[in-house]
Amino acid sequence: MKKLIAVSLMIAAITASAFAMGGKEAAAAAPEPAMTQEQLVAAAKAEGKVVVYSITSRISSAATEFEKLYGIKVEASNLKDGELIEKVTKEVGGGIQGADFVICQDSGRVYGQLIATGYLVNYVPPSMKSIIPAEFQNPLTFQLINKVFIFNSERGTAPVIKNVWELTEPRWKGLVQFKDPKAEGVNANFLTMITSPEWSAKLDKAYQELYGKKLVLSTKNAGYEWIKRFFQNGLVLGNSDTTISENIGIKGQPQTTMGLFVYSKKRFDAKKNLALEPMTEVAPFAGFIYPAFLMLTKNAAHPAAAKLFVEYLLTAEGFKPWSKDVGSYSSNPSIAVNDDDQPVSFWKPRLVPENPQYLFENRAAVEEFVNNITY
Amino acid sequence: MTPGNRIRFFLRKPHNVILAMLVVTLTFLTLFPLLSLARDTLIVHPSEIMSVKGAKIGELTLFHWKKVFFDGDTSRNLFYSPLWNTIRVSLWSCIIAIVLGGSVAWLVTRSDLRWKPFVSTVFIFPYIMPSWTLAMAWLNFFRNRLIGGAPGLFTALSGIETANWFAYGEFPIVVVLGLHYAPFAYILIGGILRNMDSNLEEAAVILKAGRLKILSRITLPIVMPAVLSTFLLVFSSCMSAFAVPAFLGTPVRFQVLTTQLYRTLNGLNPGYGYIMALVMIAIGTGILMLNQWIIGKRKSFTTVTGKSSNISLAKLKGLRNPVSVMLVSFVCLIAILPLLTFAVESFIMAPGDYSLGNLTTQFWVGQGSEDIGGGEPGILLNKYIYLGLWNSVRLSVVVALVAGTVGSLAGYAVVKARGTRLATLVNNLAFFPYLMPSMAFAAIYLSMFAKPTLFIPSLYGSFALLVLVGAVKYLPFASRAGMNAMLQLSNEIEEAGLIIGIPWWKRMTRIIFPIQKSSFLSGYLLPFISCMRELALFVLLIVPANRVLTTMLFQYNEKGWNQYANAINLLIVLIVLIFNTVINKATGASIDKGIGG
Numbered sequence: 001m002k003k004l005i006a007v008s009l010m011i012a013a014i015t016a017s018a019f020a021m022g023g024k025e026a027a028a029a030a031p032e033p034a035m036t037q038e039q040l041v042a043a044a045k046a047e048g049k050v051v052v053y054s055i056t057s058r059i060s061s062a063a064t065e066f067e068k069l070y071g072i073k074v075e076a077s078n079l080k081d082g083e084l085i086e087k088v089t090k091e092v093g094g095g096i097q098g099a100d101f102v103i104c105q106d107s108g109r110v111y112g113q114l115i116a117t118g119y120l121v122n123y124v125p126p127s128m129k130s131i132i133p134a135e136f137q138n139p140l141t142f143q144l145i146n147k148v149f150i151f152n153s154e155r156g157t158a159p160v161i162k163n164v165w166e167l168t169e170p171r172w173k174g175l176v177q178f179k180d181p182k183a184e185g186v187n188a189n190f191l192t193m194i195t196s197p198e199w200s201a202k203l204d205k206a207y208q209e210l211y212g213k214k215l216v217l218s219t220k221n222a223g224y225e226w227i228k229r230f231f232q233n234g235l236v237l238g239n240s241d242t243t244i245s246e247n248i249g250i251k252g253q254p255q256t257t258m259g260l261f262v263y264s265k266k267r268f269d270a271k272k273n274l275a276l277e278p279m280t281e282v283a284p285f286a287g288f289i290y291p292a293f294l295m296l297t298k299n300a301a302h303p304a305a306a307k308l309f310v311e312y313l314l315t316a317e318g319f320k321p322w323s324k325d326v327g328s329y330s331s332n333p334s335i336a337v338n339d340d341d342q343p344v345s346f347w348k349p350r351l352v353p354e355n356p357q358y359l360f361e362n363r364a365a366v367e368e369f370v371n372n373i374t375y
Numbered sequence: 376m377t378p379g380n381r382i383r384f385f386l387r388k389p390h391n392v393i394l395a396m397l398v399v400t401l402t403f404l405t406l407f408p409l410l411s412l413a414r415d416t417l418i419v420h421p422s423e424i425m426s427v428k429g430a431k432i433g434e435l436t437l438f439h440w441k442k443v444f445f446d447g448d449t450s451r452n453l454f455y456s457p458l459w460n461t462i463r464v465s466l467w468s469c470i471i472a473i474v475l476g477g478s479v480a481w482l483v484t485r486s487d488l489r490w491k492p493f494v495s496t497v498f499i500f501p502y503i504m505p506s507w508t509l510a511m512a513w514l515n516f517f518r519n520r521l522i523g524g525a526p527g528l529f530t531a532l533s534g535i536e537t538a539n540w541f542a543y544g545e546f547p548i549v550v551v552l553g554l555h556y557a558p559f560a561y562i563l564i565g566g567i568l569r570n571m572d573s574n575l576e577e578a579a580v581i582l583k584a585g586r587l588k589i590l591s592r593i594t595l596p597i598v599m600p601a602v603l604s605t606f607l608l609v610f611s612s613c614m615s616a617f618a619v620p621a622f623l624g625t626p627v628r629f630q631v632l633t634t635q636l637y638r639t640l641n642g643l644n645p646g647y648g649y650i651m652a653l654v655m656i657a658i659g660t661g662i663l664m665l666n667q668w669i670i671g672k673r674k675s676f677t678t679v680t681g682k683s684s685n686i687s688l689a690k691l692k693g694l695r696n697p698v699s700v701m702l703v704s705f706v707c708l709i710a711i712l713p714l715l716t717f718a719v720e721s722f723i724m725a726p727g728d729y730s731l732g733n734l735t736t737q738f739w740v741g742q743g744s745e746d747i748g749g750g751e752p753g754i755l756l757n758k759y760i761y762l763g764l765w766n767s768v769r770l771s772v773v774v775a776l777v778a779g780t781v782g783s784l785a786g787y788a789v790v791k792a793r794g795t796r797l798a799t800l801v802n803n804l805a806f807f808p809y810l811m812p813s814m815a816f817a818a819i820y821l822s823m824f825a826k827p828t829l830f831i832p833s834l835y836g837s838f839a840l841l842v843l844v845g846a847v848k849y850l851p852f853a854s855r856a857g858m859n860a861m862l863q864l865s866n867e868i869e870e871a872g873l874i875i876g877i878p879w880w881k882r883m884t885r886i887i888f889p890i891q892k893s894s895f896l897s898g899y900l901l902p903f904i905s906c907m908r909e910l911a912l913f914v915l916l917i918v919p920a921n922r923v924l925t926t927m928l929f930q931y932n933e934k935g936w937n938q939y940a941n942a943i944n945l946l947i948v949l950i951v952l953i954f955n956t957v958i959n960k961a962t963g964a965s966i967d968k969g970i971g972g
Binding site for chain 2: 051053057060061064075077078079080082083085086087089090091093094095096098099108109112113117180182183236237238239240241242243244246247250253254271272273274360361363364367368371372374
């Protein structure tokens, strides 16, 4: 008898909770009264600590400087973009206090999964409202990052391709590297963007310019077609842009290799004895460019310290870990780009940008397509 | 007797109280999550609003089931070919593990091999060390230019470029997993060989049967059930291996179920991953049932009970020295050389350049520099490494205490109530986590505890969740060790205490535990070591605040910061080996007293 009761109780409990696990939403934070700068600093110091998740590893250098400046302890973690989005979803969604603010990327997913749900809150420091261009204020953009075609320049610095269709030729078979789009959202975003009407038309045109004949499609459009041929030409997929930069840049290779990876990895040249050279004149694109956002979490435990750190990161000093190398472009136009680099206005027309709306609608289909031709 | 009296009578025995409590807790912690997992395969997850068109988060959908099983190319790439890869890899690794482990076991227990103590100690190193140790060593040695850029040590020294199939993918995964689980087979088969009554063999010798005939007609049939059972356990361990295929398979896009699980759970469609977890659990359960059926059959025909006083050792004669030397060098090759490569790799600056001028201490004690790693200081100066180290040790100690204690109690209660249905149920429930692939198990806990459940608040990101998942996952080790300890102990000893009125608590701590100290302690040691080197179980559940060394290693590796990764790996291996040796020497507990995983 006892057993029977116990068993039925158990079953009841299990079914009841398995199907009734609706999470209860925490009440949205009420708008706070504006603080003066002194009040903010005092509040931040009282909090004494700030937690940040970031897609760029150089946050640790900025954190060290910030700690010195204000005496506020920083816990900085470098995460992959998809991982960061998942963690924030679980933490904020589950009412757990994790990160106070994040530097995140992958705009389609960030809009759909973190901003539309209200998990991330936009905060533009008052001192920056008049400095940062309006287009970068909502959501607040931290920096732009570019990934470009970079080749091993040991045999000379003249560009090795002029048109992206050349990469689908046997000449480049097995010599090109790209980060696995499954490992990083922005790479999948780039592939998604080139299937858009605008970019597939450009790819179509570039094909005709190069070969003087019409592109014969085996897929939906020129964008898909290029992806297919690019991947099937022995494309090497890496797990990290750092490794790819080493693989491409290392000296003494029997053949010239190239890759499509973060331009800022050129900073490894001297210390790691690499030979890396970017290409800027490739039809119809020399790579892609994407924003990294700087946003507070809805349930930040240390909001004042987070706000202070956000502001610091937008200043020339706070941006130093990034600006001292090429390939990072602050949303604050008063921070000059690195001397060896070009301004965003130079890169923009040469690179494929992100369109969050298009990405949100089409990314899943392109990922499935890529997955099917890759694995 | 009235029902009330019966309950009172039932509860007067401490082991019944323990059993009753365990049934409730273990059901909640192992069976209940399965339901939660099943539910997760049917709903739209936050990251899936992009792919399940027009759906709202939390809605019911059959999208995942359709995509995983019935969608042509997509299903094949997503699920069927990784599944097939998993089965192939596991089968081959099993064969290597059993042939190698079995041979070494025979040589150590049944022949006059030289240097046995050395061989038997060092041969199990690869099993004590984290599973990816050998995988990383493989990459350090055989990386090639085709994919890895900088060639590895082997190419640097010999000038021979390794082929792709040799450096990455199925072949190295099979070899590395085989080597990793060979000690496991060695422990299991060796145990049987050691306890086997040699009377049968001696009888055969008297009847003038040849060596070969004795081996094929007597020894092998006797150990066969144990070998089969080893085969199944190794198979299920290989199937749940994550780190090795992740390290060696990704460069050539070789996917197995665990790596697919990780990718999908971190990608746009976690629903796919939850289905794969279910499939893996189903396979694991099937294997356990098969295993129990085989063990059940063994009772019927073997005569192996009790220990034989003298085992006659086979004479290797002229082969004695060559075989001994070969085995010792092989053991050094797989257990000691990998450690040397980690040391070497962690000291070089430009990858692939092994000249003296390229040596640096940057990755151990250097200041951070943005043009090397991401500006992180060397690991001995890095506060996050110490945080990870502290978390790892803290977690392992707590998990070991919880799992060890619960396991001992479970062992005690199950043996005391042997034969009752309740005891069998607890025994099976306590073993169930063993079958669940770590990654799938973590996926379950992720799905279940990422939101408030019953009276438990959301545990995502908490230390408690890691302790919980670790303790439940390693409970099988501890409960097996506890049962072994209790089975060897005669009941009269406790009864003597009972008669003169010593309370239960005192009987446990003053009589039972002290007598079987080393067996019980093995039940603490195994969870501790497993936890120190665990990656697959924690990689999904970890958040930055409670990261452990192994997940940090994995991150560094994914980022391509090889030197940091090698340095951390060396650190983990040394800690594990030191702990193991110290505990073993001090208490006599050792990992081969329990089962492994």
